[in-house]
Amino acid sequence: MRRVAQMSSENSSSSNEDISSKLRNGSADTVTFDNLHHLFQSGDMVYKTQSPHQICQVWLTGLVDNVVFQIDAYYLGCDGLILIPIWERFNIPRYQGERRIVDIVLNPTVYFADIRGTLRDAIQSGKWYVILSTTMTHVGMRASTMGDQGSSSKETLIVDISVYREEHKGEILFHTFPADQFPSAPAEVQLDSLTDEHYAMCSKDIRAYNLQSHEWSRLHVDDLVKITSDPNPVGFENIALPDDHMKMIKALLRTNKGRELKCLLHGSPGVGKTFTTECAADFIQKPLYSISGHDLTRNAEKLEQQLMQHIRRAAKWDCVLVFEDADYLLERRDKGILFMTASEGIEFDSAFKSKIHVSLYYPPLDQKRTLGIWRMNLDKIDRSNDLFSKYFDIMEFGKAHWEDNPRLRYNGRQIRDAFTIAVGLAKSSPTPEGSFLLDDGHFRQVADILEKFDDHIFAEEETHSDSDSEAIPSVYAEDEDTRSDDSQLYSDLGPVPGIDGEDEDVQSDNSSLNSDFRPDLVDASNISKNFEVSEHQRRERTGGRRGEEEAIREAEREIADLRARRASYYRRPD
Template identity: 25%
Template sequence: MAAPSDDTSTVSSDTTQQPADNGTHTPGTICGVHNVYETKPDENGETSWSKELPETILDPAEDAESAQYALIVRNQKCYTGRKSLSIHSIVIQSDALKKYLGKVLDGYPGVTVTLERLEFYAPFKPLVHRWEDFVKARDEEELDEVTKGHVDLLYTILEGELRDILARKKDLIRNGVITHPLLWTLFEPDDVVVANVGGRQCAYLFVDDAINCRTKAVLLDVKYVDFDGDDFGYRDYQFEVPVFIGTTPITTLPAFPLRYHPDKDAIKERLIARGKIWEQHKGYHYKQYEGIAIGFLEDDETRRYHVKSRIIIDADAFNVFHPHESVSVWGDVPNELTDDHRLVASPAVYGYSLKDKEWLQFYLDCTTEIKWDTAAFDALVLPKEQENLKDLILAFAKAQSKSLDHFDDVVQGKGRGIIMQLSGPPGVGKTMTAESVAEVMQVPLYVMSAGDLGSEAYKVERSLKDILRMVPKWGAVLLLDEADVFMEARTATDLKRNELVSIFLRMLEYYEGILFLTTNRADEIDPAFESRIHVSLAYQNLDATSRRHVWCQFLARSANTEAFSNVQLDQLAAVELNGRQIKNMLKTAGLLAWSQKKDLNFEHVQTVLNLRKSTAPLSA
């Protein structure tokens, strides 16, 4: 064939375009194209570029003549030893054949039969996956003579090329097994595949497969439905099938199409039912949890936690406050899920463990409804002269939670919170007050201490900022236990602590929720706090009457109170203990009774009390 000219140029007669004295033009001024050609690879496989047209260049394989044919079949040398040539690809040029394939491949992702140039490449996955449909349509549909001729032509070519693969696939599936090289024949795009993840059966939609070039393992890309706090959508996941020799049962693969499971109908029904429950947990929910949860670390690693705590399910807050991993979804999934979406919905939700103070992924089947201790507030023991303050505390808390107090500071957004100070010695009921208020209101209780916030000013400010935004969002009660370090009066010498107090005061100005502060040194708090505290309750050491009431309350929960006589209860109340000590005494006595396989009685409590050096033995 004639070689194209190396240069195609049009040079203007303008003097600026004329050659210089050395016979060259100014760089970039010639209106034309200068062609160069890639050379053959050398002994190192490297190529270069030359002005010379390669001698081995051939005429284009596709031209006006080839365009007349229904099919173009590209063949290449075969190295299997079973045949000399194999088909590299097929170009479908027949409109009649495209229309026929449109029915056979209807809904097959990635195939658009209406393209002017429709190509299929070996190993012809769409045609292998839909081979039975192809044959059935060829045998049963009434086709015009032209279409039938083109369909028969393609069938003959494909049957010859795919005969071995199709026969092996059929034989393997009939025996319920598969080989590693033919894994791809099992998985059709959008197939529902099942797998065991985290000890739970899960379903996914198959997307594509690939080969790990290093390990030769097959990588199965799938997707599932998740919730990002605002919308439902898809998330990606991947399974790896390591190389194995010979055959393996299909159902032992890390993931496999649901249609190969012997109990596929029951599994589908069960997963859809779980998906319906999961769908109802979008948004905010407060639950009890016991089981394994998953934490996300900075280096994309995960950590398993055993959680026994109340949890807050809130994917939106997870995305806002969790620093390492966020829930991101893609794709068009309706807000009202269909059963097809519910089938492949995540088995997990995202939220916060109040006890562990961790943002985690929770499995929905480990959640239960909270059993509220509705009697907790009534059981709260206060001195008689302060009993009326219980109702005041509860009234403040309820009003705040229902936004009944619309009073605002002069500066918009300031002064909306309710701050209550609880002071007194340890074990007299300060913490229990906050706990019981949360119980009677049936809202979360977020407990933090100075140790949780740290001592570095910037860390304290960052942690407080998140907490004081997060807690009102949940309508929770916030308890800052042992808050002395943030409340003590500022001095001229301790600048570091002064900074902490200033940060805390500034953050409280804009807090919009309910806050309990407990302190053991109410007389030493900074004066600036006095104007911010709405209710201040000073607890005293428990007297004998209060201690007897506490003993009865704890005994009622752990044993039969009638097993203790009034005399015995009076003797217990005579021992100067605080509420926490009484609780610990009964817990230890309960363990002693359990070890003896007996019901808890006075003798068990007496034994534990006698271990205290300062306590004299009690008579029965």
């Protein structure tokens, strides 16, 4: 009897050793709750299976009240100076029977199908994370954000943990081990002693400042790519600018060498002012930091503080700073390059003029410059892989439209919008070969919609004028820009030229000519009564009738968007 009991004990011990061995070497598929202590042990490298995914190291494990298996693990975050252990606790409630290991919140790395590839990718991401956390970096988006904000792949950002910490004092960046609970918690790691294991355990979460939305966002490091200089930028030679403007700006930029430079660009909407600033930033390979009235508070007491914050950021990040319709800010920047845009027809006092180094006037587009913008857009289309164009037919249409429609001549942004809509029409109807052909007929459809919309707007304006003799002056006045009430916000700051509201230059420039098309899909013939098309970018859909019907429904859901934009485009003729 004693021998039988001994054999039974030996068999049980052998069975436990066999289970432990399988769980430890990654050959097991399932595990019971009571055997979790074999699967997770201190020092193990584990992978967090829930988003955001993260490689961690197990610090402590234990059973709580015999109903919860508790794992205290950590990974590494960087505050710009050192790597700090970030504590995270995982609780696995008691369960009955077997559970698949891949379904548990943490997986030991030995269970990776491609453990070498996974660790290699984690190490590479960790090195990128450390670079981003310790240096100011100008980056772009590879994919969507993982946290607070959604971002477009065209957006540019600045990663600078020191500025983020300064602007968010008191915020807890990392949840570290409580000293009273973990007196012997993992130690901080110096940046000069990092190993591949440290890199693999680095956080995937980084803060970055969006230069378009002017907001800080939580992003995944693998979604960020460093912005490098473009070997073939869309520079000054590719935009419709007077030759003397181009020569002067390029000369000033070459000789500036970090000194103060303030430039005022003023003129009609949509003639290239803001696009000039983008080309200038590309020319000297610096980020563009643009501020408009929409980015500023309406609280007069907080306005100066907010402005100074923008200026400090731009100076620290060595950006080309652009103020749109904000001439009252001249005295607040004492170094670096500053561009400002202003509308046509405003008057400048002598004190204002004395602070400007160079002032360039942008006249309305003539036929030559207009056709140059048409040609540039067509050249971009011809460089695409899936879209072909009847180049000469479209150029003839552009020429005829300018000659036959003196009231409705397009500015630079309107030409861009016309191309966006026309390309959308072309992509809703593929050829039998599966490609897409853009022709002048698409632009005729667009012109028909916009002309009807203008007639509708003009009729409404006439009705409004007849019913109210004291109405606000029309935004269609050809020789006078209507000013927004927003200018009152800045009355305490001294003489200020009028500030455009609905007629913002930054909203009426050629800036988007420097980006790839993301066409809207619009069946113009079926929404002509609305006279409106959304400006929002939408994903390309498959061709044929189904694509057209989806495009129509999408456009009709957003028909209100164009009313505000189109109303700012056109001016009533004399």
